Amino acid sequence: MLIVVVGIDIALETNILVTKAVLNPAILSVREEEFSCSPMTVNLSNIEYHSRHRYYSIMKELDPPSPPLFRDNHTVLCNESLRSDLGYGYCLPISGRKDAPFCTGADRMDLLTQHSRRTRCYASVLHMLLVEIYEELQAYARSPALVFGSLLGAVRNGSMIPFTEDTDIAYSGELSEDNDVGRALMQKGYHFFHLNIWRVCVAPTHPLAAKLYEPTLPITEAYRVPYLDLYAMEQLNDTAWSVEGYREDIIPADKVKPFSQVIINGLPFDTVHDPNYFLVEMYGDDFMVPKPRG
Known part of the structure; x- marks a missing residue:
């Protein structure tokens, strides 16, 4: 029994690997008055x-990546079978800065080097x-x-909003945890879950979890x-599309397709045909003026 093993003197000095415990296949260890x-x-x-972006080349060099070490109530994060029930609770606790100009x-690429909560930016993770x-x-x-x-x-400036x-991304078609996209995201180390929306x-x-993990957070x-x-x-008819979260969900078809492109950090992304129309409808005529959250 595990309790007996813990009672042995040597278990007070070294980690015990429990390979057939409830959190299998995670690696568990037990120390005196500590579970991790x-x-x-x-x-x-x-x-x-x-x-073939350089980011992925560097990522591949991390193989095998070091895992984070979870203690106390964070040990629930070793149980991948709970991800659907936990929702946000299965997200890796991450801290970071959200101030400009530091995070502008x-x-x-910033995530590939070691950072602390004082130097890591939320926008890098985003x-x-x-x-x-x-x-x-x-x-x-x-x-x-x-x-x-x-x-x-x-x-606004071809980058992520720092604060x-x-x-956000819009998509067409169906998504689920069990379809192609859902499986691919989980295989890459992402938590894909539904709470009102996906x-x-x-x-x-995640391969970078040990670098990103903030153990002091709840x-x-x-x-x-x-x-x-x-x-x-979704295209409703020849004249209208529905976009979840958009004002009244309906947007004229000629404002959506054909897609145009925008640039973020030097990489191209598709977006709606008329970005200005979309942003004015959502945020008003002054959408170019940053409005940090309180």
């Missing part, structure tokens, strides 16, 4: 990335989420398009972590 675990990070050699132009989820949606013919905050940042917790955050199994509460919102869009 590390999740199984995704296997980078099994991941198919959809571009933040990029996913950029990683935006690029990888966009590429996955594109690879599986879901016609991704930047909308809302991600489009706003692109139009927000989330970024959302994505960094999972404890289990993640709703909207208190970098995350991406996915909005369903």
Whole structure:
């Protein structure tokens, strides 16, 4: 029994690997008055990335990546089978800065070096989420398009908005945890879950989880972590599209297709045909003026 093993003197000095415990296949350890675990990070050699960007080349060099070490109530993050029930609670606790100008132009490349909560930017994590989820949606013919905050940042200055917790992509077709997109995102170390709409955050199994993890934070509460919102869009007829979250959900067809393109951190992304129309309708004529959240 585990209790007996813990009672042995040597168990007070060294970690005990429990390979057939409730959190299997995570690696567990027990110390005196301490319980900890590390999740199984995704296997980078099994991941198919959809571009030859230098970011992915450096990521591949991390194989095998080091997992984070979870203690106390954070050990629930080792149990991947709970991800659907936990919602935001399964998102890796991540802290970071959201101030300009320090985080203006933040990029996913920033995440490949070690940062603390004082030097890491939320926008760097958001950029990683935006690029990888966009590429996955594109690879599986879901016609991704930047909308809302991600489009706003692109139009304002060609970068991520530095002072927000989330970024946004619209898509066509169906999504679920069990279809092609859902499986691909989880295989890359992302938590894909439904709360009113589909959302994505960094999972404890992500290759960069050990670099991003902030152990002093509580289990993640709703909207208190970098995350991406996915909005369903659909052509209703020859004259109208519906876009989840858009004002009254309806937008004229000629404002949506054919898609135009915007640039974020040097990378091109599809968006609605008339970005200015979309942003004026959502944020007003002064949408170019940044309005940090209180």
